[in-house]
Amino acid sequence: MTINSVPSSKVRVRIGHLYGDLLNLYADRGNILVLTRRCEWRNIAVEVVSIGVGDRIGSGEFDILFMGGGQDGDQQFLEDDLFRVKADGLRGAVHDGVPVLAVCGSYQLLGHYYDPGTGPRLAGLGIFDMHTVHPGLSVRRCIGDVVVDWIGAPVGGPSSVVGFENHGGRTYIGSGARAFGRVVSGNGNNGEDGTEGVVQANAIGTYLHGSLLPKNPHLAxxxxxxxxxxxxxxxxxxxxxxxxxxxxxxxxLDRRASHVAPVGGRVKGSGGSAR
Amino acid sequence: MRSRRLRTGFAVAMGQIAGWVSRAVGRGGGTALPGLVVDYLDPSALAHLARQLPGGVVMVTGTNGKTTTSHLIRAMLEAAGWAPIHNASGSNLSRGVLATLLRHASFTGALRVPENAIGVFETDEAAVPRVLRDTRARVLVVTNLFRDQLDRYGEVNAIAQQWRDAISALPGSHDLRLVLNADDPTVSALDGGSATTIRFGIGDPDVGRDAPDHASDANFCPVCGGRMRYIRVTYGHLGDFVCDNGHARPTPAIVATDIQADGWEGTAFTLKTPRGERRVSLPVPGLYNVYNALAGVASSEALGCDLEPIASAIGTFRGAFGRFERFTIDGRRLVMVLAKNPVGMNEALRTVVGRGGSGHHVLVALNDFDADGRDVSWIWDADFEILVGQVSCLTISGHRADDLAVRLKYAGVIGSIPSSGTVTVLGGLADALDGAVSGAPVGGTVVAMVTYTAMLELRSLLVRRGHARAYWDDAGVNSPEVTAR
Structure with a gap:
């Protein structure tokens, strides 16, 4: 999938959507659409490129990288490609200051490891200084609206970021990383330390979907x-x-004021992804 | 045994009292509460009552089309001489199935039904293991499996696994026939190759596209994990497929070909079955309703019904409440279409636009109660872009009207409304309906695409105003006995 618009200036924003044809759970497409439209409305030439299995991420090839969530089965299928084909390019892009947004499942994949609680740890790419532990299927998933105070919000603008979370794993950030935001309501990374997401260079990892960018134009x-x-x-x-x-x-923001307990919705059956 | 009977009898009596109270105060016609009471007092009551059904039980599950398919099966089985006992109100958790049975139970826990009685139970995806185990259903119909309410059910692969586990956990004596959608890769593979499965599918090469929707949930082969490729997509991820390792769509026994849509009036198609061919006209529009009809025919085939009454039941089908249901309000026609997930919304949108013309009057309402799913992300997976340039009056409503407005802005729909048209964002459904109807010319049509609780709310509004009957009346829930033929 390639979306082209007529270039009216020299600058061009090339958005790389990692596994765009495969990882598309929780409406990740909304995030891409918002980035695209907001460039188009400003007459900034924009192009979306789906980075598929086997494609390398070349140095300087992309101006924004986006990676969404997938179903568990799909995600395992991709991990091999992620490590063999994508790891170097992705690490290089973060090092070079390319803005990256990784949501939910892919946020977890970019940490040091994922501990499923039921078997051996799964290694992550280690781009973010964080790890994720699944407390077991008997422990309630983190589901519901989230409001965070965005730590790196541009000065003078609003700092609230809103979204929806749905994850079983609890993420803990290390000393080498900053949180993306402080939880105002909802669970965030782990429901314990009040942090949500992670920021490293210009890369952001977060549990917030919903989609994230449509309701947060300042973040887009x-x-x-x-x-x-x-x-x-x-x-x-x-x-x-x-x-x-x-x-x-x-x-x-208003619902937070009027709802008693908007978070932690019920989950039926043994349900849900292992993550 | 005796003590269990007594317990069931007591529980049934309490449940029936709860049902009378519920209906007397007009809160939902007692479609679930009696079941909840009885299930609490006697968890074995569902099994005890369901296993007394002389014709056994047909269960209908899947993401979309459960209600319409079960209504179709009921109509077909009635035409074939059965007396279906059906949870027609769509109350589809185990308590809803139980409440349906309770209306036919005596205080001693005995089921009082005619000899030709058969259970037709629409069953929520998550309730399948329990209802299947307890009722010992003889037929399990699976319509499809799409992304729906991720916050509630988890991802689609997890649901498919629950179903497989439930089927494989059945005792060897339980003779279950599966009726599966051949065009849905995940559903089609649910039986693990059983010879008694009956599959249905669309066999019209002129229907559909060559690429799945954005909201596709079947990128990988459910058998081997290989990449899935589509030769043809009818809608969503349904179609003709083959994976890299050669796992292909199995050939269905029940097929629709030569499909011709006729606007709001319905769809005509040629029905091919092992018992012969018929040209039929289904009076409900939408390609997904063709699938629902095929699921009904396949279920009837599993029960050994003749083709003639089944084909005629298709031609006289009235549809289920809130699913392309038509009302007349102040000289305008209102078509209400339940659309609760991306694939359902896409098909609703295609049916609106597929009628041709532009300048449509459209009301879209998004709620986020538990029954709708609290996560409204799904609207970004629905292809509202289909409406660009097609709408003259757009009304956006529901508890999450604001989210929907943003979605329709980024889809380009709002920007495409001509200056002579209107865009209204109004959270309250009653005001939104009034505005949308009065904005349409007399003789014109307003299409309302609404999520589940918005549908119920709109419908009860129409009932209060005398434009519709209560869904539990319509469903025959209040009638104490089903007429035997």
Whole structure:
């Protein structure tokens, strides 16, 4: 899948969607659509490239990298490719300051390891200084609306980020990493230490989907801005009319005030992904 | 044994009292509460009552089409001379199945049904293991398996595994026939190669596309894990497929060919079965309803019914509540379409647009109660882009109207509405309905695509205003006996 728009300026944003044709759970497509449209509305040329199995990530090839979640079976299928074909390119991109957004399943894959609790640890790529432990299927999954205070929010703008989480694994960040945000409501990384997500260089890992970017236009623009800054030295973006987006954002903030316990929904059967 | 009977009898009596109270106060017609009470007092009551059904039990499960398929099976079996006992209200957890049986039970726990009685039970995906084990169903129909309510059920692979475990846990004496959708790779592989399975599928090369929807849940072969490739996609991830290692779609016994859609009026197709061929007209639109009809025919085949009454039941089918249900309000037609997950929404959208023309009046409502799924992410997997340039008046409603408005903005739908048209975002459904109806010309049509609780809310609004009957009346829930033929 390649979406092209007519280039009207020299800058061009090339978005790499890792396993775009395979990892698409929890509406990851919404995140890509928001990045694309917000570039188009500003007449910034934008291109989305699905990085499939066997494709390498070349140095300087992408301006933004996005990686979503997948079903467990699908995810295991990809791990081999991730380690053999993608690891070096991905590590290099993070090192070079390419903005990266990794959501849910892929967030876990980019840590040091994943401990399923029922067998041996599964190694991660170790790009993020963090690890994930699954406390067992008898322990309640983290499900529900989440509000976080984004630690790295651009000065002068809103710092709340809203989303929906649905994960069994608990993630703990190491001393070499910063949290993406502080949990205001919901569980975040582990429901214990008040952290959500991780930030390393310009890469963000998070459990928030819902989709994440549609209701958080400031975060979408932050990623686009970082991509442009690497080309032009300026992250400045033309403002857009975002009243619908902020209204949807506000709805989640208001629910937090009116709902007694919006998080921790019930799960039926033994259900859910092992992660 | 005697003490268990007494216990069941006591539980049944309490449950029936609960049912009368529930109906008397008008809260849902007692479609689940009596079952909940009885199940609590006597967990063995479901098995005890269901196993008294002379014709046994047909279970219907799957992500989409459970309600419509079970209504179709009921109509077909009635035409074939059976007296179906059916949880027609769509109350489909084990308590709903139990509540349905309780209406036919005596205070001693004996089932009072005619000799030709047979259970037709729509069953929630998560309730399949329990209901299958307890009722010893003779036929299990699986319509399809799509992404739906990830917050509630987990991912689709996990559900398929639960079903496989439930089937393999049955005792050897339990003779179960599976009725499976051949076009759904995951569903089709549920039987592990059993010879008694009856499969259904669409065999019309002119139907569908060559690539799956964005919301595809079947990227990998359920047998070997290899990459799945599609020769043809009818909708969602249903179609004709083969994996890298050669695991291909099995040939279905029940097939629809030469499919012709006729707007809101329905779909005509040629039905091919081991008992012969018939040209039939299904009076409910949407390709997925062709699948539902095929599932019904395959179930009837599993029970050994003749083709003639089955084919005629298709032609006179009225549809289930809230599924392409039509109402007349102030001279306008309202078509209500339940759309609760990406694939269901995509097919609803295609049916709207497939009718041709533009300038449609559309109401879309998104709720996020437990019955809808609390996670509304799925709207980003639905192809609302189909509506671009097709809509003149758009009304966006429900508890999550704001999320839906953002989705429709990024889809380009809002931007494509002509200056003569309107876009209204109104959380309250009653006001949204009034606005959408009054905005349409007399003689015009408003299509309402709504999630589950929004459908129930809209429908009860229409009942209060005298435009519709309560769904439990319509479903025959209040009638104490099903007429035997």
């Amino acid at each position: 623009d932050h990623l686009i801005g970082m991509a442009l800054a690497r080309q032009t030295g300026s992250a400045k973006l033309e403002p857009l009319d975002d009243h619908l987006e902020w209204q949807a954002h506000q709805t989640i």
